[in-house]
Amino acid sequence: MGFFLAQRPFEAHLAQAKRVLQDNWMGGYTRPAQGLYPHQWNWDSAFIAMGYANYLPRRARRELRHLFAAQWPDGMVPHIVFNPEQLGNYFPEPDFWQCPQGRHTSGITMPPLHAEACLHLHRLAHDLEDSRAFLAEMFPKLMAGHRYFYGARDPEREGLVYIRHPWESGRDNAPAWDAPLSAMDLERAQLPAYQRRDLDKGVDRHQRPTDRDYDRYVYLVDLFRRHAYDEAAIYQECPFLVQDVGFNSILQRDNRALQEIAGILRQDSGEIDEWLAQTSRAINSKLWSERFGRFESYDLRAGDFLDSPTAMNFMPLYAGVVDSAKSPLLYAQMNSVSFCGLRQGNCFAIPNYDMTASDYSEVNYWRGPVWLNINWMLAQGLEDYGYYFEAQILRKDILELVARFGHREYYDSHRGQGLGSKKFSWSAALFIDVLSGYYRQKDAEPGLLGIVQGSKLGRTRLLNHPEASRQGEGGEAAQAVQAAVADIAGAFFDPLKSLVNYQGIAQSPQYQRYRQAVDQLPRLDLAALDQGRGALGFWINLYNMLVIQGVIELGVKDSVAEVPDFFDRLAYQVGSHRFSLHDIYHGVLRGNQAPPRRLLPQFWPWDSRRRFCFARPDPRVHFALSCGTRSCAKVEYYRAADLEQQLDEVTAAFIISEVLVDPEENRVALAELFSWYQADFGGQEGVLRFAARFMPEDEHKRYLLANLDRVKVEYLFHDWHLNR
Ligand code: GLC
Numbered sequence: 189m190g191f192f193l194a195q196r197p198f199e200a201h202l203a204q205a206k207r208v209l210q211d212n213w214m215g216g217y218t219r220p221a222q223g224l225y226p227h228q229w230n231w232d233s234a235f236i237a238m239g240y241a242n243y244l245p246r247r248a249r250r251e252l253r254h255l256f257a258a259q260w261p262d263g264m265v266p267h268i269v270f271n272p273e274q275l276g277n278y279f280p281e282p283d284f285w286q287c288p289q290g291r292h293t294s295g296i297t298m299p300p301l302h303a304e305a306c307l308h309l310h311r312l313a314h315d316l317e318d319s320r321a322f323l324a325e326m327f328p329k330l331m332a333g334h335r336y337f338y339g340a341r342d343p344e345r346e347g348l349v350y351i352r353h354p355w356e357s358g359r360d361n362a363p364a365w366d367a368p369l370s371a372m373d374l375e376r377a378q379l380p381a382y383q384r385r386d387l388d389k390g391v392d393r394h395q396r397p398t399d400r401d402y403d404r405y406v407y408l409v410d411l412f413r414r415h416a417y418d419e420a421a422i423y424q425e426c427p428f429l430v431q432d433v434g435f436n437s438i439l440q441r442d443n444r445a446l447q448e449i450a451g452i453l454r455q456d457s458g459e460i461d462e463w464l465a466q467t468s469r470a471i472n473s474k475l476w477s478e479r480f481g482r483f484e485s486y487d488l489r490a491g492d493f494l495d496s497p498t499a500m501n502f503m504p505l506y507a508g509v510v511d512s513a514k515s516p517l518l519y520a521q522m523n524s525v526s527f528c529g530l531r532q533g534n535c536f537a538i539p540n541y542d543m544t545a546s547d548y549s550e551v552n553y554w555r556g557p558v559w560l561n562i563n564w565m566l567a568q569g570l571e572d573y574g575y576y577f578e579a580q581i582l583r584k585d586i587l588e589l590v591a592r593f594g595h596r597e598y599y600d601s602h603r604g605q606g607l608g609s610k611k612f613s614w615s616a617a618l619f620i621d622v623l624s625g626y627y628r629q630k631d632a633e634p635g636l637l638g639i640v641q642g643s644k645l646g647r648t649r650l651l652n653h654p655e656a657s658r659q660g661e662g663g664e665a666a667q668a669v670q671a672a673v674a675d676i677a678g679a680f681f682d683p684l685k686s687l688v689n690y691q692g693i694a695q696s697p698q699y700q701r702y703r704q705a706v707d708q709l710p711r712l713d714l715a716a717l718d719q720g721r722g723a724l725g726f727w728i729n730l731y732n733m734l735v736i737q738g739v740i741e742l743g744v745k746d747s748v749a750e751v752p753d754f755f756d757r758l759a760y761q762v763g764s765h766r767f768s769l770h771d772i773y774h775g776v777l778r779g780n781q782a783p784p785r786r787l788l789p790q791f792w793p794w795d796s797r798r799r800f801c802f803a804r805p806d807p808r809v810h811f812a813l814s815c816g817t818r819s820c821a822k823v824e825y826y827r828a829a830d831l832e833q834q835l836d837e838v839t840a841a842f843i844i845s846e847v848l849v850d851p852e853e854n855r856v857a858l859a860e861l862f863s864w865y866q867a868d869f870g871g872q873e874g875v876l877r878f879a880a881r882f883m884p885e886d887e888h889k890r891y892l893l894a895n896l897d898r899v900k901v902e903y904l905f906h907d908w909h910l911n912r
Contacts, residue, residue, distance in 0.1 A: 234305040265302070330449070397553065505518055650761055
């Protein structure tokens with residue numbers, strides 16, 4: 189009957205993610221995706237290795253070895269290593285790059301995360317000796333890579349390296365490059381003939397760079413090959429030279445990893461220490477713009493900052509170079525409407541570009557969508573600065589995006605829909621990494637993500653004070669409670685973001701009035717409350733407020749899961765009975781059913797509260813009872829007069845965001861809540877039929893109804909974080 193979850197949350201998705209990597213494994217490396225990206229890409233391989241590190245460490249090593257086998261003699265790790273058997277599908281290929289000694293690589297580089305990947309592998313390794321041997325093998329190569337940066341790409345010895353092509357940033361058509369690319373004068377330039385190969389691979393043209401951008405990309409490549417990749421000459425002539433804050437922050441983080449590896453191998457780290465000190469200073473001085481009040485990239489050709497509010501400007505957090513005065517500022521910028529706001533209930537992760545900017549696009553590649561690798565790095569940065577909870581939100585969003593919309597290259601930053609390539613390797617790898625991290629954490633301490641455990645002889649904690657209820661008529665108590673809830677809702681519930689301002693409530697006069705009102709509840713004559721709309725609204729409101737009062741009075745910080753048996757212990761005295769949260773939900777409102785993962789109905793046969801149970805439970809209550817978490821129903825105030833309509837609306841709203849039909853994969857992803865309460869809907873098919881009733885008339889609904897018995901059902905992840 190599935191009372192005890194045999195599977196861990198998301199286990200099916202984990203298997204799928206591993207399949208994506210397996211399908212993209214080319215025998216020596218992992219391609220980013222079929223179609224657009226058949227070769228090995230530099231930073232992709234680092235993210236992919238981080239994923240493999242959790243379950244296939246040997247493959248992670250092969251991935252990294254394959255990339256470094258193509259390292260140039262000067263230490264540069266190329267941005268693409270071409271597979272000779274896959275030529276003809278991509279532009280530009282080796283014939284166009286014309287790299288020295290006929291190398292089968294591109295002639296530019298990418299942000300280095302490979303020391304970080306090696307360290308990640310080492311931290312997760314079971315066989316330490318083996319792992320140390322791999323670190324020893326990689327260390328000189330990693331050092332050579334960083335020496336290349338500080339030698340060739342930092343000619344003025346500033347501690348900042350430059351990139352000389354937008355592709356080197358990893359963010360091909362980011363708005364940041366618009367200004368330096370436009371400043372290039374191609375009017376009189378001889379552009380070699382070329383043909384783009386990215387537009388016939390099934391990705392919408394509007395999500396790709398423009399032809400104008402491509403002309404400039406090609407011009408730069410042509411310039412490099414004309415100079416036979418001589419860096420000093422390129423530095424003199426290249427019209428595109430940027431000290432990118434993202435690139436330098438990632439490099440700095442990799443310096444830190446390298447320093448740690450040196451420590452593990454007992455190697456001298458003097459040179460690395462020097463890089464670390466220089467780059468930290470330089471990011472803070474040269475890449476901090478007082479004018480913009482943020483970190484910004486520096487355009488060496490224009491001799492000025494770029495002006496491009498991207499998520500990369502937060503990357504100094506990942507680098508670990510931000511001082512304690514600035515980190516709250518960066519956090520505030522991140523947690524704003526520009527970047528969606530970490531706490532916004534309906535927003536997935538941090539988009540790559542300021543959503544309020546006039547040239548922001550929610551679907552165009554690097555001009556606005558959400559990218560998982562960027563969020564993975566930002567989560568790390570947030571965590572390092574003590575934003576533990578916020579880091580969890582980003583990581584949870586990574587899981588959510590994949591579970592809902594598949595392993596896509598990037599995601600629409602408004603609706604979350606997957607865009608670009610399908611079965612994209614780093615999305616699968618980072619999903620694996622984040623989920624495996626959760627599993628490890630959960631095994632170590634059943635905490636935040638833990639599922640609220642069943643009752644363990646918990647003592648009831650009564651949150652109203654019957655002895656105080658000396659005055660007033662019992663019959664008025666229900667109305668007084670309703671009126672007090674309405675006041676609180678008006679001032680402190682945010683229906684758009686579906687959040688509750690717990691702190692505001694705690695300090696408000698409305699809350700004082702509410703508490704006085706619930707103190708009157710013991711005088712209520714329960715028998716007089718029928719089972720009509722009035723009673724239904726009353727119980728729903730009471731449940732939702734009991735959760736809120738519980739959160740406030742028990743000082744819940746991040747999740748109700750902090751309090752053992754939260755739902756069993758918190759109770760109000762109503763009439764002459766006590767009702768815990770479970771009593772209200774599973775006893776009264778569900779007509780005496782077993783709570784999730786329990787066998788027996790809430791009220792025992794001799795329990796006199798059974799007479800207050802609804803004889804014909806309304807399944808829409810599941811979408812009205814807000815259990816204090818981000819995945820439960822959003823909290824609202826329910827009025828008897830509008831109850832029908834309100835219940836329909838909240839149900840439809842919940843279903844729109846928590847039931848996702850994917851006809852292509854013949855699957856439907858549902859909120860985990862549906863797995864707990866399947867029986868209330870008449871089994872799995874009943875759930876789907878019920879959901880379809882509330883879905884808009886579109887092809888998803890039609891598909892679902894036509895395939896009720898054969899569609900694959902997967903469950904989304906219940907996020908236990910507080911909906912504050
Ligand atoms: C695109 C992306 C880049 C990525 C590559 C392969 O060029 O901009 O970041 O490495 O595709 O996935």
